[in-house]
Amino acid sequence: MARSAIQFQKGLSLPEFQRLYGTEEQCEAALEKARWPDGFRCPRCNGHEYGLVYGRLKRYQCRNCSHQATITAGTIMQATKLPLITWFLAFYLIGQAKTGISSLELSRHLGVNYDTAWLLYNKILRAMADREDCRN
Numbered sequence: 001m002a003r004s005a006i007q008f009q010k011g012l013s014l015p016e017f018q019r020l021y022g023t024e025e026q027c028e029a030a031l032e033k034a035r036w037p038d039g040f041r042c043p044r045c046n047g048h049e050y051g052l053v054y055g056r057l058k059r060y061q062c063r064n065c066s067h068q069a070t071i072t073a074g075t076i077m078q079a080t081k082l083p084l085i086t087w088f089l090a091f092y093l094i095g096q097a098k099t100g101i102s103s104l105e106l107s108r109h110l111g112v113n114y115d116t117a118w119l120l121y122n123k124i125l126r127a128m129a130d131r132e133d134c135r136n
């Protein structure tokens with residue numbers, strides 16, 4: 001996957017989206033699968049055994065070198081204070097909006113303030129643009 005953003009299948013309906021990504025756990029699992037499709041790999045030593053450290057976001061601690069990795073490290077969600085579900089919904093809404101969506105609309109849909117919505121919107125658009133650049 002692009003390290004920047006989660007991609008959803010085209011034309012995914014809102015109920016379907018909610019069924020697949022409606023909880024924080026589902027979003028976490030989706031990111032984990034995208035990041036480590038064949039299971040955990042330590043970004044430092046490439047080890048694959050890990051223990052979990054529970055905090056606001058689950059951390060994967062490598063049993064070999066003790067490096068701690070999160071599923072959002074290196075993505076635009078790195079160090080975010082927002083729930084993953086808010087990010088996922090933002091990806092979804094921006095991705096599905098054929099004629100574009102304003103930061104104001106986004107803030108209403110996500111239930112976050114305008115500044116947060118603006119930041120999300122711009123980070124996600126930049127990530128999408130980067131992905132287009134890679135393709136060309």
Ligand SMILES: [Zn+2]
Pocket residue numbers: 042043044045046047062063064065066067
């Ligand atoms: Zn390691």
